[in-house]
Amino acid sequence: MTDENNHPVLIIGGGISGIVCALELYRLGVPVTLIEKEASLGGLAARFCCKASEACNKCFACVVDKKLKEISEQSQISQLTGAEITGVAGDQGSYKVSLAKAGKVSELEAAAIVVAAGIDPYEASGKGEYGYGVIKNVVTARDLEEMLRFQGKIYRPSDGKLPQNIAFIQCVGSRDESIGNLYCSQVCCAYALRLIRAIRHKYPEVNATFLYMDIQPAGASFHDFLNACREDKGIRFIRSLPSRVYHSPVTEDLRVRLADTERGEVVEEPFDMVVLSVGMVLKKEAKPLANLLGLGLNEEGFLASPAPGNGIFVTGACAGPKDIDRSITHAKSTAALVHNYLNGR
Amino acid sequence: MIKAEQKPFEEILEYLAPYNKILLSGCGACVTVCHAGGEKEGALLASALRMARQKTGKPLEILESTPARQCEPEFAQELSDTIGRVQAVLSVSCGVGVQTLARHFPATQIFPGVNTLFMGETVEHGVWEERCQACGDCILEKTAGICPIARCAKQLLNGPCGGSANGKCEIKRETDCAWQLIYDRSKSLGQLHRLTEIIPAKQWGVQSRDSGPRRIVREDLKV
Amino acid sequence: MYQKVYESKATAPAPINLKPEVLIIGGGIVGITVARELAREGVQVVIAEKGETLGGGVRDLHFFYDRPAAVQKWLGDLIEVVEGAGNITVLKGAKLKRLDGQLGRFQALIRTSEGRERTLSPSAVVVATGCITRPAEAMSDGGRCIGSSEMEKLLAESRDLPVAWKGQPVKTVTFILDRTDDDIKIHTVNAIKLAVILQEKGCQVAVVARDLKVSASGMELLYRQARGKGVLFFKYDEPPVLSHSGDGISVEIPDMTVLRKEERETVSLLSDLVVIGETFAADPETQELCRVMKLRTGAGGALMEDNPQFLRVMSNRRGIFLAGACRFPQIIAESLSEAHAVVQEVKALLHGGVYTPVNPVAEVDPPKCAVCYTCVRLCPHAAIGVERYGDRNVYSAPAEKNGDTLWQAARVDPAACFGCGICVAECPARAITLYQ
Amino acid sequence: MSTFEPKIVAFCCEQSGLPAAEMAKTLKLKIPDNLELVPVPCSGRIETLYLLKALESGADGVVVFACYEENCRYLQGNVRLKGRVGYAKQIMAKIGLEQERLEIFHVATNSGVKFSEFLMQKADQLRLLGPNLGKIA
Known part of the structure; x- marks a missing residue:
């Protein structure tokens, strides 16, 4: 193992962005220390499921597992899990970072720091009208991802049965003045539609209703994918965000109050399950970290890009909502910039 | 090159029924290229x-x-040891290879594993089409390099026939009319006048098969 | 035997030397950004631009949506840096006619508009050819219905003056989105950006769209800002109806804010100008470029399908990278992110100056090869060619090259081989082995 | 019949099937007892002959864990494989072997659960089908 105190680049955050950034810097021969607060690397995206239907739907979740494997085989990259940054001293090109790992405090020197703190999914209970956390059969898309990834099936939390009729409510925590999140999380339309297609492929009998404001594109093949969704008879598109989800404590069935644009009236429609497409917010722990590093927040509440030249970089979704694909591209480009910086350019 | 395809499986099974040890002999030339009897297809069979x-x-x-x-005597000879250890041979080479083995191993049953179909070209990967019927009297100079014997359903020497419609053959609608192709190519070459020339009936007798196999003899090459 | 996927080999493939020379095809924003970054690293860069000027599609833009700077000034400064850099050569009117060889020994033949030819031997090639824009199908007479880039130009030229079009003042402008058959956010970004400027200049602006694609950093805020300034937004399910009305165009659209269909009134937006975003399409020349470079094309003739394994910037061939709108039209910030990712890939490739194949590599046993071209046709990485070997005797050919005899066999270039084994499985002579 | 435990040969693409197998192992999911994993760099590496040879040399069922279409690391590997499996099935029909004994199953790196579920189902199916009578023990 190389001397841990002699790593010029410190990457904070072992999610997909941090991992890719570390791997890319390693390819350029730059010694890296990757710090992750949790017990293992991977971050949020490592708990997503494959959303393929007949063919790959380009959700990029498999790439995360692949990169995770790549870095686990890379003993040259120093990986500190379960470690937290407690202090940062020094400036430009010569930082002293204190970190706590398992109660022990140590200090690292770094010529550059990359912040890849990541995001938290929006805490859906903040939108009380949808009843998340109160009504059993209201789940988040993230819950659904984990069901599919770790159990390979979907079911109603109340009775374990396969829901026949699911409503997907978009923009939960995004584009929402009432909670102060004035940005589009950019990923939710695509992931929700991909989940729907994956579920409909596995269970053709399940119908889905997609309740949205505007459909946001995601990548080169999205156009064809969206057309396939529109042609799918089992997916109903309704441009209306519901005002409330009610539930029957007896049957655990749900009623969603929405404006049905097809019928031209406000209805309360029954569903077996409601999935909230939660958006992104800056990771909770990123704010104290930003304070330590003297980083500000931008208008959308994500980490603002620091002024160039002081050796601090921000990459991935903590700099603004990004899907896995664009987080990887961003992390790669950050690696090139860090390398430039270290070479005095 | 020669194009072939594997014989129906049941047919092969049937004539191999009496044996319990055989040699399956492929060929590294034409039948390899057309994926009918090379090492891969032979092993599969x-x-x-x-x-x-x-x-x-x-x-x-x-x-x-x-x-x-397989069609060269020396290669056939290479097999002699192996053939000595088996009861019969299944040859997945073209009909020529089968006969070469038969000539060299008079005491052994040689069975064909493929049907030899035609001499043709690769139209695209996995698609082959007949181009020459070895009539022995080439007229391609008159027909803009497209052979009506091999490619016209009626083998017309002066075409097209009345059934040619929209450039397609009347016998099989998806097939290009050979004479349409000849016309189009002659036109683009500025050689349309050649088509006004009547091609006389072929002297099939010159290369006749009625006296057995056709034969080429190069006295200068003989040893 | 079915377990035997690899054979082991004592001798590893020889490392391939890589000179720091890179060819960039396309001198748009992505091409020049990659050039500038690589040149800073000491790489010799040649930009082959098919037109006579650098800048590409960004030349049609005048305003950023997310910052106040002027696009043309920014672009001009960048071009100046690139054209002034000692180790960047810019070839204009240049087209790639041939690309032979593989990683480390690419041979590129470029013909410039004066008919001169240049041969280059870059270690890596970056394709950044962008896309083309076509005027959207608008009203047939072309009057009062303009493209988004024409509106940008109009605004850039009018500066402090009120907006005028063909000498007539422009008071009302309507942007119509989603008339083109694609799902990209550029149109929304441009429309809202221009709507804010127009509204500030005293025009009444409306934006009519099926979906407002605000999935870009800061766009939701800009959208709010636009509404705050009085820009009207209408959404439609059925495209709006356009008709001439006096001196202007009337855009008719049902008021979707009323839920009951039968109660919806038709809103008529009388507009001095209607702006429709241009269609972005793959450059038809991409097809020829792909043929020359043996690259794959995806949907609509753009470069490369959307395969997650390629992480946006890789192509099917080792040492060839893609970025920007030649793959998929994006907003500037996203294209630049790809440009820097390409820089990273090229830097990582050239790092150390040699490429050593690490993956398994396929190898043809020449005497067994029937030269059927199966592997050459099927290799997804264009790594196999039929080459002449030294000895004409088919049955004892050494696998060394010596170009003056006739006998040929397939040969896998170890630098270009990805080690997938597709050729191994397809070879009808079972002449190819995967060595680890 | 009750003691018959079918032998399954599972070709696993190293880009998808193998990581899925590893995930199944990590999550301690059930897999059939008589399973032979054959890692391949890409499902495109699997020769038609390998499919038959696996059956010939003792497999009761052969499964190929390949990447989803449009997600092949080598672009065409899984598409070429599809053609070969089709060809192998034609040959199996001629021999008189049940088509169920050979199947492609698409997975991704993160499909550990699917991997396990599919193999358990396959084993049940093969148990009902009985031993492969063409195998040469």
Whole structure:
């Protein structure tokens, strides 16, 4: 193992962005220390499921597992899990970072720091009208991802049965003045539609209703994918965000109050399950970290890009909502910039 | 090159029924290129035969060999040791290779594993089409390099016939009319006048098969 | 035998030397950004631009949506840096006619508009050819219905003056989105950006769209800002109806804010100008470029399908990278992110100056090869060619090259081989082995 | 019949099937007892002959864990494989072997659960089908 105190680049955050950034810097021969607060690397995206239907739907979740494997085989990259940054001293090109790992405090020197703190999914209970956390059969898309990834099936939390009729409510925590999140999380339309297609492929009998404001594109093949969704008879598109989800404590069935644009009236429609497409917010722990590093927040509440030249970089979704694909591209480009910086350019 | 395809499996199984040890001999030339009888296809056939026989409770032992070209005597000779150890040979080379083996191993049954179909070209990967019927009297200079004997359903020497419609053959609608192709290519070459010339009926007698196989003899080459 | 996927080999493939020379095809924003970054690293860069000027599609833009700077000034400064850099050569009117060889020994033949030819031997090639824009199908007479880039130009030229079009003042402008058959956010970004500027200049602006694609950093805020300034937004399910009305165009659209269909009134937006975003399409020349470079094309003739394994910037061939709108039209910030990712890939490739194949590599046994071209046709990485070997004797050919005899066999270039084994499985002579 | 435990040969693409197998192992999911994993760099590496040879040399069922279409690391590997499996099935039909004994199953790196579920189902199916009579023990 190389001397841990002699790593010029410190990457904070072992999610997909941090991992890719570390791997890319390693390819350029730059010694890296990757710090992750949790017990293992991977971050949020490592708990997503494959959303393929007949063919790959380009959700990029498999790439995360692949990169995770790549870095686990890379003993040259120093990986500190379960470690937290407690202090940062020094400036430009010569930082002293204190970190706590398992109660022990140590200090690292770094010529550059990359912040890849990541995001938290929006805490859906903040939108009380949808009843998340109160009504059993209201789940988040993230819950659904984990069901599919770790159990390979979907079911109603109340009775374990396969829901026949699911409503997907978009923009939960995004584009929402009432909670102060004035940005589009950019990923939710695509992931929700991909989940729907994956579920409909596995269970053709399940119908889905997609309740949205505007459909946001995601990548080169999205156009064809969206057309396939529109042609799918089992997916109903309704441009209306519901005002409330009610539930029957007896049957655990749900009623969603929405404006049905097809019928031209406000209805309360029954569903077996409601999935909230939660958006992104800056990771909770990123704010104290930003304070330590003297980083500000931008208008959308994500980490603002620091002024160039002081050796601090921000990459991935903590700099603004990004899907896995664009987080990887961003992390790669950050690696090139860090390398430039270290070479005095 | 020569194009071939594998014979129906049941047919092969049937004539191999009396044997329990055979040689499957492929060929590294034409039948390899058309994926009919090279090492890969030969091995597949061997594996299939072994399993089919195993199922019937009468196992078949198969030795495999793929000489570079079965139609040369030296390559055929290379097989003699192996052939001495088997009861019969299944040759997945063209009909020529089968006969070369038959000539060199008079005491051994040689069975064909493929049907030899035609001399043709690769139209695209996995698609082959007939181009020459070896009439022995080439007229391609008159027909803009497109052979009506091989490609016209009626083998017309002066076409097209009345059934040609929209550039397609009347016998099989998806086939291009050879004479339409000849016309189009002659036109683009500025050689349309050649088509006003009547091509006389072929002297089939010159290269007749009524006295047995056609034969080329180069006295200067003989040893 | 079915377990035998690899053979082991004592001798590893020889490392391939890589000179720091890179060819960039396309001198748009992505091409020049990659050039500038690589040149800073000491790489010799040649930009082959098919037109006579650098800048590409960004030349049609005048305003950023997310910052106040002027696009043309920014672009001009960048071009100046690139054209002034000692180790960047810019070839204009240049087209790639041939690309032979593989990683480390690419041979590129470029013909410039004066008919001169240049041969280059870059270690890596970056394709950044962008896309083309076509005027959207608008009203047939072309009057009062303009493209988004024409509106940008109009605004850039009018500066402090009120907006005028063909000498007539422009008071009302309507942007119509989603008339083109694609799902990209550029149109929304441009429309809202221009709507804010127009509204500030005293025009009444409306934006009519099926979906407002605000999935870009800061766009939701800009959208709010636009509404705050009085820009009207209408959404439609059925495209709006356009008709001439006096001196202007009337855009008619049902008021979707009323839920009951039968109660919806038709809103008529009388507009001095209607702006429709241009269609972005793959450059038809991409097809020829792909043929020359043996690259794959995806949907609509753009470069490369959307395969997650390629992480946006890789192509099917080792040492060839893609970025920007030649793959998929994006907003500037996203294209630049890809440009820097390409820089990273090229830097990582050239790092150390040699490429050593690490993956398994396929190898043809020449005497067994029937030269059927199966592998050459099927290799997804264009790594196999039929080459002449030294000895004409088919049955004892050494696997060394010596170009003066006739006998040929397939040969896998170890630098270009990805080690997938597709050729191994397809070879009808079973002449190819995967060595680890 | 009750003691018959079918042998399954599972070709696993190293880009998808193998990581899925590893995930199944990590999550301690059930897999059939008589399973032979054959890692391949890409499902495109699997020769038609390998499929038959696996059956010939003792497999009761052969499964190929390949990447989803449009997600092949080598672009065409899984598409070429599809053609070969089709060809192998034609040959199996001639031999008189049940088509269920050979199947492609698409997975991704993160499909550990699917991997396990599919194999358990396959084993049940093969148990009902009985031993492969073409195998040469």
